[in-house]
Amino acid sequence: MNLRNKYEIPANAVITIAGTVGVGKSTMTNALAKALNFRTSFEKVDTNPYLDKFYADFDRWSFHLQVYFLAERFKEQKRIFEYGGGFIQDRSIYEDTGIFAKMHYEKGTMSQVDYQTYTSLFDAMVMTPYFPHPDLLIYLEGSLDDILSRIQERGRPMEQQTPISYWEEMHKRYEDWINSFNACPVLRLNINDYDIIQHENSVEPVIERISSFLQQTQLLKK
Numbered sequence: 001m002n003l004r005n006k007y008e009i010p011a012n013a014v015i016t017i018a019g020t021v022g023v024g025k026s027t028m029t030n031a032l033a034k035a036l037n038f039r040t041s042f043e044k045v046d047t048n049p050y051l052d053k054f055y056a057d058f059d060r061w062s063f064h065l066q067v068y069f070l071a072e073r074f075k076e077q078k079r080i081f082e083y084g085g086g087f088i089q090d091r092s093i094y095e096d097t098g099i100f101a102k103m104h105y106e107k108g109t110m111s112q113v114d115y116q117t118y119t120s121l122f123d124a125m126v127m128t129p130y131f132p133h134p135d136l137l138i139y140l141e142g143s144l145d146d147i148l149s150r151i152q153e154r155g156r157p158m159e160q161q162t163p164i165s166y167w168e169e170m171h172k173r174y175e176d177w178i179n180s181f182n183a184c185p186v187l188r189l190n191i192n193d194y195d196i197i198q199h200e201n202s203v204e205p206v207i208e209r210i211s212s213f214l215q216q217t218q219l220l221k222k
């Protein structure tokens with residue numbers, strides 16, 4: 001029996017994985033999609049035309065990058081909807097505005113007018129009754145030290161060359177952001193509580209938690 005049937009995860013569920021850079025979202029996306037036989041929706045890093053430029057010059061490229069990410073994620077949202085769900089999504093659309101755009105604006109690397117243009121576009125596209133929110137957001141959390149080691153281990157040069165203060169600021173902001181996030185139900189997972197790299201079957205307890213969480217949220221809706 002496959003794990004989706006065993007744990008009664010609805011075939012049309014949409015689960016998004018959130019958390020700071022390097023925490024393990026893509027790894028978790030692959031593991032859950034494989035175990036549940038779901039499709040995946042990934043951020044495309046290698047083909048992103050702005051990401052390298054952005055890391056080299058935040059002031060110049062932060063607005064371009066946010067508009068690009070918003071367009072890409074919105075198209076992915078449409079694809080998920082057209083398939084009728086059954087997806088694991090690597091990073092939620094909410095983090096673009098709640099973490100990245102806000103941080104760059106508040107740190108002075110995105111101008112006020114660019115930030116206002118971006119947020120009004122985001123609100124018009126996403127914060128509407130027509131936008132299908134995920135059934136569940138899984139928030140991956142871990143210590144800053146663990147996350148810094150993972151960024152180093154993964155080895156994307158643009159991230160390795162970015163000052164640690166950037167990742168520290170982001171780590172702090174994620175904690176505040178998730179504490180007030182309410183666009184959809186949230187399941188928090190600490191990265192020390194599972195090890196899907198060394199032990200592939202350790203994804204099963206995660207699925208068990210997803211299952212009981214989804215059942216509770218369905219009961220609350222009734």
Ligand SMILES: Nc1ncnc2c1ncn2[C@@H]1O[C@H](COP(=O)(O)OP(=O)(O)O)[C@@H](O)[C@H]1O
Pocket residue numbers: 019020021022023024025026027028150151153154191194195196197
């Ligand atoms: N459960 C885990 N245990 C150990 N290392 C992990 C785990 N999950 C991810 N990693 C490693 O951490 C790095 C970042 O993981 P990744 O999934 O790419 O993060 P994200 O998508 O959140 O940026 C990669 O080198 C990956 O192999």
Ligand SMILES: Nc1ncnc2c1ncn2[C@H]1C[C@H](O)[C@@H](COP(=O)(O)O)O1
Pocket residue numbers: 019020021022025026043045051065066069091095096097100101159
């Ligand atoms: N909205 C964003 N603004 C700036 N940078 C972003 C945004 N979304 C993702 N990123 C960056 C962060 C990483 O360098 C890569 C991929 O993210 P990851 O957390 O490793 O999946 O894109």
